[in-house]
Amino acid sequence: MAFRSVCFPQFLRSLVGPGCSKAGACRYFAPRAASASKQACDPPSYRDDENADVDWENLGFSAVQTDFMYIMKCSKDENFVQGQLSRYRNIEFNPSAGVLNYGQGIFEGLKANRKEDGSLLLFRPDQNAIRMKIGAERMCMPSPSIDQFIEAVKQTALANKRWVPPPRKGSLYIRPLLIGSGPVLGIAPAPEYMFLTYASPVGNYFKVVKALIRARSQGFSDVLYLDSVNKKYLEELSASNIFIIKGNVIATPPTSGTILPGITRKSIIDIAYDLGYQVEERAISVDELIDADEVFCTGTAVGVGSVGSVTYRGRR
Numbered sequence: 001m002a003f004r005s006v007c008f009p010q011f012l013r014s015l016v017g018p019g020c021s022k023a024g025a026c027r028y029f030a031p032r033a034a035s036a037s038k039q040a041c042d043p044p045s046y047r048d049d050e051n052a053d054v055d056w057e058n059l060g061f062s063a064v065q066t067d068f069m070y071i072m073k074c075s076k077d078e079n080f081v082q083g084q085l086s087r088y089r090n091i092e093f094n095p096s097a098g099v100l101n102y103g104q105g106i107f108e109g110l111k112a113n114r115k116e117d118g119s120l121l122l123f124r125p126d127q128n129a130i131r132m133k134i135g136a137e138r139m140c141m142p143s144p145s146i147d148q149f150i151e152a153v154k155q156t157a158l159a160n161k162r163w164v165p166p167p168r169k170g171s172l173y174i175r176p177l178l179i180g181s182g183p184v185l186g187i188a189p190a191p192e193y194m195f196l197t198y199a200s201p202v203g204n205y206f207k208v209v210k211a212l213i214r215a216r217s218q219g220f221s222d223v224l225y226l227d228s229v230n231k232k233y234l235e236e237l238s239a240s241n242i243f244i245i246k247g248n249v250i251a252t253p254p255t256s257g258t259i260l261p262g263i264t265r266k267s268i269i270d271i272a273y274d275l276g277y278q279v280e281e282r283a284i285s286v287d288e289l290i291d292a293d294e295v296f297c298t299g300t301a302v303g304v305g306s307v308g309s310v311t312y313r314g315r316r
C-alpha cells in the first residue's frame, strides 16, 4: 500500500523540528552556565564557541564519543542528592550488578538543538523525566526528581556544546540511563543505583533513513509491529509511534500495554487537536492502514516522518 504525497507530517515537522518555537514545548537555555557546571571535573581545553572536529554533513545515528557525562548515585531506599559531570569514560560494575544479572535498568532519549544565536534548545525534558519515574517505579528503582533529571540533561548538553551540530545539520542526542549498579545474587532490587547521562551528535534522521534505503535497495527501512494476540492491530515501529489520517480524523493506537508512550506522539496529538483535527486513540487494524489517506511516524530520532509505503504479506 502506498500513501498519497504527504503534507501533514511536513507541516508538523516545521512545528516540532529543531526550531520548535511554535509548539511552545522546548526549554531554552543559554551557554553561559556551562563553565560553572564543568567545574566538577577537569576544565575543558577548548573555547566555548569551538566546534568539535566532526563531518557535520555526514552524521549518522551512531555513538560518537563526546567529552563529558553526568553521574549521580544513591542507595536503595534513598533519594538521589547531588550528581556531577565527569570525563566521558568506561564505567566498571561488579559482575553481580543488578543491571547485568536481572536487567534492572531503563533508558530515555532526547535531543538538544542549536539555535542560530548559538544557544541550545531541549525538547520537553520534563516529559522524559516523568516517563523515567514511571519506568523506575515499575522496576523498583529510585529515580531522580524532575529537576535533577533536567539539570543533568542541561549540564550534559552544555558541557558537550562543541558536539552540538550547527542549526539544521542534526542534534545532540542525550541518553539518560538509570541502572541497578550494586551487587545482588538472589532476585531482588539492587542495593545501589546509578543515574548517568551521556550524549552523541546525530544527523537528521531522514538522511540516515535515505542512506539505509539506498544501502538496502531491496529491503525495508523499518518494521511496523502488529499486536501479538490478533496479529492485525498496529502497535509501533522500532523506535517510533504510528499515526494514520483519514479525512479530518487522525488516529493512533493507545499506549496502554506494549506501546511506548512517545513524547513526540503526545506533542503531535496536542497540536492536531489545536489544528482542529479529530484525534482518536484506539485500535487500528491493518485494513484501516491500507485505506488511510496518510501515514506517519513520530519519535525523538525521526521527529515526524512520512511513511511512503507499507508491505504486508508480500503486497506493497
Ligand SMILES: Cc1ncc(COP(=O)(O)O)c(C=O)c1O
Residues within 6 Å of the ligand: 109, 236, 237, 238, 239, 240, 241, 260, 261, 262, 263, 264, 265, 298, 299, 300, 301
Ligand atoms: C519503541 C519506541 N516507540 C516509540 C518511541 C518514540 O518515543 P519518543 O517520541 O518519546 O522519542 C521510541 C523512542 O525511542 C521507541 O523506542
